[in-house]
Amino acid sequence: xxxxxxxxxxxxxxxxxxxxxxxxxxxxxxxxxxxxxxxxxxxxxxxxxxxxxxxxxxxxxxxxxxxxxxxxxxxxxxxxxxxxxxxxxxxxxxxxxxxxxxxxxxxxxxxxxxxxxxxxxxxxxxxxxxxxxxxxxxxxxxxxxxxxxxxxxxxxxxxxxxxxxxxxxxxxxxxxxxxxxxxxxxxxxxxxxxxxxxxxxxxxxxxxxxxxxxxxxxxxxxxxxxxxxxxxxxxxxxxxxxxxxxxxxxxxxxxxxxxxxxxxxxxxxxxxxxxxxxxxxxxxxxxxxxxxxxxxxxxxxxxxxxxxxxxxxxxxxxxxxxxxxxxxxxxxxxxxxxxxxxxxxxxxxxxxxxxxxxxxxxxxxxxxxxxxxxxxxxxxxxxxxxxxxxxxxxxxxxxxxxxxxxxxxxxxxxxxxxxxxxxxxxxxxxxxxxxxxxxxxxxxxx
Amino acid sequence: xxxxxxxxxxxxxxxxxxxxxxxxxxxxxxxxxxxxxxxxxxxxxxxxxxxxxxxxxxxxxxxxxxxxxxxxxxxxxxxxxxxxxxxxxxxxxxxxxxxxxxxxxxxxxxxxxxxxxxxxxxxxxxxxxxxxxxxxxxxxxxxxxxxxxxxxxxxxxxxxxxxxxxxxxxxxxxxxxxxxxxxxxxxxxxxxxxxxxxxxxxxxxxxxxxxxxxxxxxxxxxxxxxxxxxxxxxxxxxxxxxxxxxxxxxxxxxxxxxxxxxxxxxxxxxxxxxxxxxxxxxxxxxxxxxxxxxxxxxxxxxxxxxxxxxxxxxxxxxxxxxxxxxxxxxxxxxxxxxxxxxxxxxxxxxxxxxxxxxxxxxxxxxxxxxxxxxxxxxxxxxxxxxxxxxxxxxxxxxxxxxxxxxxxxxxxxxxxxxxxxxxxxxxxxxxxxxxxxxxxxxxxxx
Numbered sequence: 062x063x064x065x066x067x068x069x070x071x072x073x074x075x076x077x078x079x080x081x082x083x084x085x086x087x088x089x090x091x092x093x094x095x096x097x098x099x100x101x102x103x104x105x106x107x108x109x110x111x112x113x114x115x116x117x118x119x120x121x122x123x124x125x126x127x128x129x130x131x132x133x134x135x136x137x138x139x140x141x142x143x144x145x146x147x148x149x150x151x152x153x154x155x156x157x158x159x160x161x162x163x164x165x166x167x168x169x170x171x172x173x174x175x176x177x178x179x180x181x182x183x184x185x186x187x188x189x190x191x192x193x194x195x196x197x198x199x200x201x202x203x204x205x206x207x208x209x210x211x212x213x214x215x216x217x218x219x220x221x222x223x224x225x226x227x228x229x230x231x232x233x234x235x236x237x238x239x240x241x242x243x244x245x246x247x248x249x250x251x252x253x254x255x256x257x258x259x260x261x262x263x264x265x266x267x268x269x270x271x272x273x274x275x276x277x278x279x280x281x282x283x284x285x286x287x288x289x290x291x292x293x294x295x296x297x298x299x300x301x302x303x304x305x306x307x308x309x310x311x312x313x314x315x316x317x318x319x320x321x322x323x324x325x326x327x328x329x330x331x332x333x334x335x336x337x338x339x340x341x342x343x344x345x346x347x348x349x350x351x352x353x354x355x356x357x358x359x360x361x362x363x364x365x366x367x368x369x370x371x372x373x374x375x376x377x378x379x380x381x382x383x384x385x386x387x388x389x390x391x392x393x394x395x396x397x398x399x400x401x402x403x404x405x406x407x408x409x410x411x412x413x414x415x416x417x418x419x420x421x422x423x424x425x426x427x428x429x430x431x432x433x434x435x436x437x438x439x440x441x442x443x444x445x446x447x448x449x450x451x452x453x454x455x456x457x458x459x460x461x462x463x464x465x466x467x468x469x470x471x472x473x474x475x476x477x478x479x480x481x482x483x484x485x486x487x488x489x490x491x492x493x494x495x496x497x498x499x500x501x502x503x504x505x506x507x
Numbered sequence: 508x509x510x511x512x513x514x515x516x517x518x519x520x521x522x523x524x525x526x527x528x529x530x531x532x533x534x535x536x537x538x539x540x541x542x543x544x545x546x547x548x549x550x551x552x553x554x555x556x557x558x559x560x561x562x563x564x565x566x567x568x569x570x571x572x573x574x575x576x577x578x579x580x581x582x583x584x585x586x587x588x589x590x591x592x593x594x595x596x597x598x599x600x601x602x603x604x605x606x607x608x609x610x611x612x613x614x615x616x617x618x619x620x621x622x623x624x625x626x627x628x629x630x631x632x633x634x635x636x637x638x639x640x641x642x643x644x645x646x647x648x649x650x651x652x653x654x655x656x657x658x659x660x661x662x663x664x665x666x667x668x669x670x671x672x673x674x675x676x677x678x679x680x681x682x683x684x685x686x687x688x689x690x691x692x693x694x695x696x697x698x699x700x701x702x703x704x705x706x707x708x709x710x711x712x713x714x715x716x717x718x719x720x721x722x723x724x725x726x727x728x729x730x731x732x733x734x735x736x737x738x739x740x741x742x743x744x745x746x747x748x749x750x751x752x753x754x755x756x757x758x759x760x761x762x763x764x765x766x767x768x769x770x771x772x773x774x775x776x777x778x779x780x781x782x783x784x785x786x787x788x789x790x791x792x793x794x795x796x797x798x799x800x801x802x803x804x805x806x807x808x809x810x811x812x813x814x815x816x817x818x819x820x821x822x823x824x825x826x827x828x829x830x831x832x833x834x835x836x837x838x839x840x841x842x843x844x845x846x847x848x849x850x851x852x853x854x855x856x857x858x859x860x861x862x863x864x865x866x867x868x869x870x871x872x873x874x875x876x877x878x879x880x881x882x883x884x885x886x887x888x889x890x891x892x893x894x895x896x897x898x899x900x901x902x903x904x905x906x907x908x909x910x911x912x913x914x915x916x917x918x919x920x921x922x923x924x925x926x927x928x929x930x931x932x933x934x935x936x937x938x939x940x941x942x943x944x945x946x947x948x949x950x951x952x953x
Contacts, residue, residue, distance in 0.1 A: 247712060251810040260774025265797045266693060266896030269825050270789035271766075272775040276798035276820075277733065283726035291719075320717075328706025329718040333850040343716035351711045352722035353813050354804035359821055364697040364858050366823050367799050374722075375805055377812050379715050404779040412810050450712030 067180050067494065068158070068487070070100065074138075074172050075156045075165040081116055081139035081206050090116040090202050093138045097121075097200060104183040106198070111218075113210040116202030120221075123182075123192050131195035132504050133224040133462070135454065136175025136231065137204030140167035141479045148481035161487045168485035170478035174230035174471050175200060177490060181497025188498075193505035197224060208454060215461045226426045226504065227458045230493060232470030235444045236317055237488060240434030240496070243468035244427065245345065245419040245447030246455060248380035250389045251412030254397060256282065257371045258405045262358075265366040272368070273404025276357050279372035282407070285400040286350050286376075290336050293350045295396040298389065303382045303419075305338075305346045312445055313341055345447035349379045350393075377412075379449060386414035415453045420465045429503035430467045436503075437496035469496065513626050513940065514604070514933070516546065520584075520618045521602045521611040527562055527585035527652050536562040536648050539584045543567075543646060550629040552644070559656035562648030566667075569628075569638050577641035578950050579670040579908070581900065582621025582677065583650035586613035587925045594927035607933045614931035616924035620676035620917050621646060623936060627943025634944075639951035643670060654900060661907045671953070672872045673904045674946065676939060678916030681890045682763055683934060686880030686942070689914035690873065691791065691865040691893030692901060694826035696835045697858030700843060702728065703817045704851045708804075711812040718814070719850025722803050725818035728853070731846040732796045732822075736782050739796045741842040744835065749828045749865075751784075751792045758891055759787055772920075791893035795825045796839075823858075825895060832860035861899045866911050875949040876913045882949075883942035915942065
């Protein structure tokens, strides 16, 4: 393996300031897509740059043959903005290598990880002359801004993108050297509520006591969302929840991530998991109703004795298999309307949603991925984890292409993705290249 | 009575843009104080302009004689800002007289009302050559910014300001031609609470379910402030509440202000008075716990799935006799600490407070004021009302000077004080001048 050449590739890739949200970098986005296309050409794959109303999507493929599986490898070449720039200890677009740690914007998220896939293919071809299966790369430039043009692209190119499995390296790795497979993600369902009272802000001295205060009403309404034990009190909310399986509870209990670590990472006064579950189980495998924002009335310094006309709250539900997001939003709306205090009116606005995702890690491709993790990161058993967050594209792959996704992340807990001084270790870069070579071999066996 | 000359005086007074909160008007404040002093000199009183660290206070007095009562007449010459200026139909500082209605900033609040007092003295002197009692005018220029220098002034000039009763025209008049005496005001006690959870904002996907969400916690905490009937649920809150007297409930029931009017004025979906009380009784004579503001987490468009580090609320209590503001704040703090959900910490910051005020309207000076109202506004029985708001200076007069206050307001419900197109009717201006002549006579009889 030519380590210096790989690092040179990564540094070139990282030097392109491909900030998708900033229109000043529009040309850099094109340049980054061209860089990828050139790299694919150089290693013998057929690239194509697809313009979209936003930033281009790059695809690449080897010569496909019938009778062997097709893997679609997804990633993104766009990066998060870099502000606040003054918190960076070096130029975010001039990669710094020190003590085996690469510091640059996009180092882990996602340039380092997607390049490890590409270089895995390069190394495999260098060693074997030919890939053992059909490969499609799909690399977008709008992941950090919500992938607005990816779903239409999937629908439009459904036939060219037909595959048997998707592989993504864009999730977490529990600790250095411990291969990590994320086989489940929570879903999400969002809504906003507005509680309206008087038709204008009122003086709380003149009218206080005569009418319902929207702030009091919204608080009382929110308080009905959970019971005294912290369980969601919406009727029917848990009806479709798939219980955690015994094997996963046992496996998770053995992971290096303990409840004490979660307490420490959150800086919360104490943990408050659902009764009967560990904090880790709650974040990975139990549904929630969370307030994400609440506001109304006076927020400035001191006091202003007003009864505001309205109060607002943003609520999101994290969902687990087999909860249906639309059903949950309907149940929530019914609950809120039923419990809205008298004297105010309630408006519920449904927001975006996406179902939870869970792959049986012991299907053939799952076993193949676990073998690849074991071989690429020997010495530690691969971790089988779920994550509490949501990756909508995974559900889209399932819905549009009809395939499952292997999430084989290389992002260490201290990689500072989305923050100043983002890092990627050379160890994980090289491990990722190794992993992706082996993964091709193992997936080909299915 | 020289009506045109009085209107000329009022228009001169109104033309001075004495906006206390705006430092650009500092010279106008001095000019306004000088205008008052000149007016007092012109009618034969001895004025004095007292500089303060803020805007000057103007006092004036006649030649005091022993053996007769002393009335202190309080008012203010500063006015509210005028923005949004584009909502004014005429220049706020160029008074417009149309159909008996004067439109200008400060027309009712408080230039028209305090000038009616001054012109009452002028008319009395013109008719009788001498006042029947000792008069002290005390006119400040910082009422609209919280009277920061008035209490120190009262303390410093306690001896010169010694009096038997205070008279103020700065409250409401129920309807045209109905003399109105406000004999009670609610008190106030403010506090802010902060509910703190994690030491930084967290991703609700990654950590949701493991910890207590401060927004949920603050909502549940606020929900404990009232019982299911809307009564304040703080233990001991009602212990010192003086019940409404039968005579006042009967008198208020006969007033032109009905619950339907309150519903209409607030634009609320419905009224929510305390059980056993009318909405009017609740606003004038019952204590409340009101939320004035609440905030935490994401408030922008769409959703951001965050568990915020903290949530905040501003709470104020409206108090009635004989609740003690300090005691109420202590009871509230105890209640909040006791009911704070686990997993978060609570900080309570006490704010400003002031006791409720209630004058027995049938003491001698009260009877005198009622007689003056009857004589000045014949045809309708004077209204005896309380108000739901707080006027801290009234409690300060009681505390520092040891005297009661007669609140004889001329502000009609549609006077638009603090709003664009503030008005004062010529009828109320002339009625006020008439009232204040008679008031001098009636108070002198005590």
